[in-house]
Amino acid sequence: METVMKSQMTDELECVSARYPANRAALLPALYLAQRKYGWLSVEAMDEVSRELGVPKATVRGVATFYAMYRQKPVGRNVIQLCTNVSCMILGAERLVDIIRDKYGVEPGGTSADGRFSLVIMECIGACGTAPAMLVNTDFHESLTPENIVTILEGYR
Amino acid sequence: MEKVLLANIDNPESAEIGVYEAAGGYESLRKSLETAPDDVIETVKKANLRGRGGAGFPTGMKWMFASKDPKFPKYLVCNADEGEPGTFKDRPILEKNPHLLIEGMAISGHALKAEFGYIYLRGEYPAAKGILEKAIRQAEEKGYIGDNMMGSGRKFRLAVHQGAGAYICGEETALIESLEGKKGQPRIKPPFPVNVGAWGMPTIVNNVETLSNMPFLMRVGPEAYAAIGSKECPGPKLFCVSGHVNKPGVYELPMGVTLREIIYDHCGGMKNGKTLKAVIPGGISTPVLPPDRIDCQMDFVNMPRHESMLGSGAVIVMDETVCLVKVCLRALKFFEHESCGKCTPCRDGVSWLRQILARIEGGEGRAGDIELLSEVAGNITGKTFCPLGDGAASVVLNFIKHFRNEFEMHISRKACPFK
Numbered sequence: 031m032e033t034v035m036k037s038q039m040t041d042e043l044e045c046v047s048a049r050y051p052a053n054r055a056a057l058l059p060a061l062y063l064a065q066r067k068y069g070w071l072s073v074e075a076m077d078e079v080s081r082e083l084g085v086p087k088a089t090v091r092g093v094a095t096f097y098a099m100y101r102q103k104p105v106g107r108n109v110i111q112l113c114t115n116v117s118c119m120i121l122g123a124e125r126l127v128d129i130i131r132d133k134y135g136v137e138p139g140g141t142s143a144d145g146r147f148s149l150v151i152m153e154c155i156g157a158c159g160t161a162p163a164m165l166v167n168t169d170f171h172e173s174l175t176p177e178n179i180v181t182i183l184e185g186y187r
Numbered sequence: 188m189e190k191v192l193l194a195n196i197d198n199p200e201s202a203e204i205g206v207y208e209a210a211g212g213y214e215s216l217r218k219s220l221e222t223a224p225d226d227v228i229e230t231v232k233k234a235n236l237r238g239r240g241g242a243g244f245p246t247g248m249k250w251m252f253a254s255k256d257p258k259f260p261k262y263l264v265c266n267a268d269e270g271e272p273g274t275f276k277d278r279p280i281l282e283k284n285p286h287l288l289i290e291g292m293a294i295s296g297h298a299l300k301a302e303f304g305y306i307y308l309r310g311e312y313p314a315a316k317g318i319l320e321k322a323i324r325q326a327e328e329k330g331y332i333g334d335n336m337m338g339s340g341r342k343f344r345l346a347v348h349q350g351a352g353a354y355i356c357g358e359e360t361a362l363i364e365s366l367e368g369k370k371g372q373p374r375i376k377p378p379f380p381v382n383v384g385a386w387g388m389p390t391i392v393n394n395v396e397t398l399s400n401m402p403f404l405m406r407v408g409p410e411a412y413a414a415i416g417s418k419e420c421p422g423p424k425l426f427c428v429s430g431h432v433n434k435p436g437v438y439e440l441p442m443g444v445t446l447r448e449i450i451y452d453h454c455g456g457m458k459n460g461k462t463l464k465a466v467i468p469g470g471i472s473t474p475v476l477p478p479d480r481i482d483c484q485m486d487f488v489n490m491p492r493h494e495s496m497l498g499s500g501a502v503i504v505m506d507e508t509v510c511l512v513k514v515c516l517r518a519l520k521f522f523e524h525e526s527c528g529k530c531t532p533c534r535d536g537v538s539w540l541r542q543i544l545a546r547i548e549g550g551e552g553r554a555g556d557i558e559l560l561s562e563v564a565g566n567i568t569g570k571t572f573c574p575l576g577d578g579a580a581s582v583v584l585n586f587i588k589h590f591r592n593e594f595e596m597h598i599s600r601k602a603c604p605f606k
Contacts, residue, residue, distance in 0.1 A: 049346040049348075051260075051386050052367065052368075052386060054367060054368040054369075055348075055366060055367050055368045056368065057368035057369075058348070058349065058350070058351060058365065058368055059348075059349065061351070062349065062351070085368070092370060093368065093369060093370055096353065096370040096371065096527075097310075097350075097351035097352055097353050097371075098351070098352035098353065098524075099310040099311075099351040099352035100351055111311075114517070115272040115273075115471075115517065115521060116272055116273065116467070116471060116503055116514055116517055116518060117272065117273050117429035117430055117503055119513075119514075119517055120430055120431070120503075120505060120509050120514070121430070152311070153270070153272065153352075153354065153521050153524060153525065154270060154271075154272040154273070154274070154311075154521075155311045156269060156270075156274065156275040156277075156278050156309070156311060156312065157275060157278075158272075158273050158274070158275050158427065158429035158430075158435070158501070158503070159275055159427060159428065159429050159435040159436045159437065160435070161429055161430075161435075165311065165313070168313035168314065170314065
């Protein structure tokens, strides 16, 4: 099983690497591929990227931990990425954090006990004109209210 | 004004190549390919196009520097990392008008003799990634880009590079580091990217909106282009307005429209009949303005005369109910989170600013804290590699300059007066 999945990643990586004049440039896309495969970037996953690309382990870990969207710990089945930056904050985003915490038992940066939701506080997701806003996995949800946010989240099991 | 950047975006199929072609799409590329590369650069200079990413640097001049460098290959990079809080102007182009950007990049690639282009797309726009990749495939299949652009013998290949949630990568040298697969930490300048950029080669980094101006500019010519908006800084401009207005959203207006016109004429004025208290005119890093300063012309030349900046054209409107100390604190939390850690004044100084603001906002401010904030901010300004630290310090200094009484009230009452 491991070999099959690994070769799949190798294939995809070759395709990605072809876009750049240097192998090292494929590191960010490779980390995304590994994250998609394992759900998060464990030390083992980062080391696999290191082997695949021929980039030192320390370099891979340095890059992986620099960027906010690479996950350093396991996440729930659905990841709520809620913006609380100024445009969202002045239109009530903090109240939404409280609602998510109370309803699903998940703290910012944490995961609910049943593994259903992780909550990540985001810095501006570019939906300020329809604030407050969040991404759930890769879906945008905008113009959130204390009422509609629960209805939206109920759609994610 | 004829819509240029937001043309056709109300058509639900606007991202499809057929819809774009039906509206005259890729005709400007055809015309440009028949024009000598240096003449395209000359056209851009004559039109006085300035970069829409925030700094407003003259695009033609940047292109000329890169073009004069004898090294090849040259790289064209589109900065689609719009992360400046309050900014969402490039998103409609990326999601709804991707061929406008691709055509703009192909024209620019021809002008710069760059055979490779990258779109550095922020990780927070997952939908745009698929849309752009599909549009690139369509443009390749039709022969607009690829190894032989429209039969001209010129090559231009394009790929999307996805960022991973680092605001600093909007800074061009950090963006290049990130494109090369490294931590997004800014480089010392000089050398500038136009000479030593990605993989040591001449690299031109332009914002999405800047590149998307190219098809229109080449279609109408520099004189007609320069006739739009401000004389010193012309062209169509995207403004993205958020906060307490009746009709927030992205507006395409002539450069030089006033902040008052944006808020009251285009966005329908203040929501719920409330009173305007403060406006951040160009994204969170730009100096906040009080209500008596909104008759300023929004362009790169006039805003500094009003002690602010056009920035990314991200207007954040705040009414009387907002606690500005809290806004300032939230902004500093952002800068602290996004500081790349490379230089001490930013890495430590911004954190100190945030800590002092947090205690003031929490009712534990001390006498002398406002002076302390000013002193720490003053020790960051001008002492960092890149503008992130300057931006953070300027936010604090400008909130204090215009709204000092709110800071004083928090300290003297030992509580937030707006709760």
